Amino acid sequence: MKAKVYVTLKPSILDPQGKTIAQALRTLGYDAITDVRQGKYFELEVAAGSAEEALSTASAVADRVLANPVIESYRVEVEE
Amino acid sequence: MTFAIIVFPGSNCDHDAYHAIAEVLGQHAELVWHKETDLRGADVVVLPGGFSYGDYLRSGAIARFSPVMGRVVEFAEAGGPVLGICNGFQVLLEAGLLPGGMRRNRDLKFICEHVYLRVEQSDTPFTRNASVGQVLRVPVAHGEGNYYASPETLAELEASRRIIFRYTSPDGVMDDAWNVNGSTAAIAGICNEGRNVVGLMPHPERACEATVGSSDGRVVFESVMAALGGLSKVG
Numbered sequence: 278m279k280a281k282v283y284v285t286l287k288p289s290i291l292d293p294q295g296k297t298i299a300q301a302l303r304t305l306g307y308d309a310i311t312d313v314r315q316g317k318y319f320e321l322e323v324a325a326g327s328a329e330e331a332l333s334t335a336s337a338v339a340d341r342v343l344a345n346p347v348i349e350s351y352r353v354e355v356e357e
Numbered sequence: 358m359t360f361a362i363i364v365f366p367g368s369n370c371d372h373d374a375y376h377a378i379a380e381v382l383g384q385h386a387e388l389v390w391h392k393e394t395d396l397r398g399a400d401v402v403v404l405p406g407g408f409s410y411g412d413y414l415r416s417g418a419i420a421r422f423s424p425v426m427g428r429v430v431e432f433a434e435a436g437g438p439v440l441g442i443c444n445g446f447q448v449l450l451e452a453g454l455l456p457g458g459m460r461r462n463r464d465l466k467f468i469c470e471h472v473y474l475r476v477e478q479s480d481t482p483f484t485r486n487a488s489v490g491q492v493l494r495v496p497v498a499h500g501e502g503n504y505y506a507s508p509e510t511l512a513e514l515e516a517s518r519r520i521i522f523r524y525t526s527p528d529g530v531m532d533d534a535w536n537v538n539g540s541t542a543a544i545a546g547i548c549n550e551g552r553n554v555v556g557l558m559p560h561p562e563r564a565c566e567a568t569v570g571s572s573d574g575r576v577v578f579e580s581v582m583a584a585l586g587g588l589s590k591v592g
Contacts, residue, residue, distance in 0.1 A: 286460075290505060291539075293465050342422075345415055345451065347458035348505055 463539025
């Protein structure tokens with residue numbers, strides 16, 4: 278089973294990389310882009326008997342390793 | 358006195374620390390590979406600077422799972438003095454031995470220059486020979502040293518006097534212009550509740566001799582030598 282984990286900085290945390298990208302986009306004339314937040318994306322292959330089990334394992338991994346809960350939040354999706 | 362300097366794949370200030378401790382300060386130092394589980398009778402543990410595991414995932418995120426870190430955590434919990442410098446500080450944050458996290462520097466640049474640090478507290482094993490308000494000139498070299506603490510964590514750090522170093526002007530005045538990386542409350546270093554674990558982004562080990570531009574960092578090592586040697590506080 279495949280689990281997808283999206284890690285982003287918490288909304289309260291300044292994202293200097295995202296800000297720089299947003300400025301570059303404005304310079305290019307993409308005025309419609311008002312803000313950018315940069316994050317990380319992980320694809321996990323999970324050996325699990327059910328989607329619930331895969332979600333539980335992937336969430337544990339996201340919380341313990343893939344994200345730093347002090348500054349980041351994460352979202353997990355499982356594909357069957 | 359024995360210092361254990363932990364070497365992770367990608368550590369590159371381990372030999373700077375070794376030079377300062379063994380060759381400048383004349384103490385016994387052991388380089389301990391991250392796969393070892395014996396701290397070789399260490400009285401002090403140093404987690405050095407560098408780019409452990411290439412900074413993959415997040416700075417310090419992988420190193421905290423190294424076999425030796427279990428021993429370092431036990432050593433710290435037993436009250437042993439632990440100093441995390443730069444990447445070593447990031448490892449201590451990831452390992453949960455110190456609170457907070459690191460962000461990319463405010464202006465996204467890798468900063469490599471001498472900065473001014475004000476000593477905020479002298480009741481840690483690494484600052485006992487310094488005086489509160491003393492300003493140290495010490496280099497930084499990092500891209501991800503913008504310390505973050507939530508408002509609750511910051512309040513707790515303030516209340517328990519666990520902010521140990523702040524970035525200031527040469528006169529010790531706090532000003533955003535001197536906060537090189539944009540850290541929360543200009544924090545350069547903190548300690549744990551037991552005050553025996555100290556982490557800081559600047560490199561005191563690179564400021565232990567006049568020939569390298571500053572010897573202000575010596576006080577950090579001399580402090581722990583005095584703390585363990587039971588010597589009376591000087592100055």
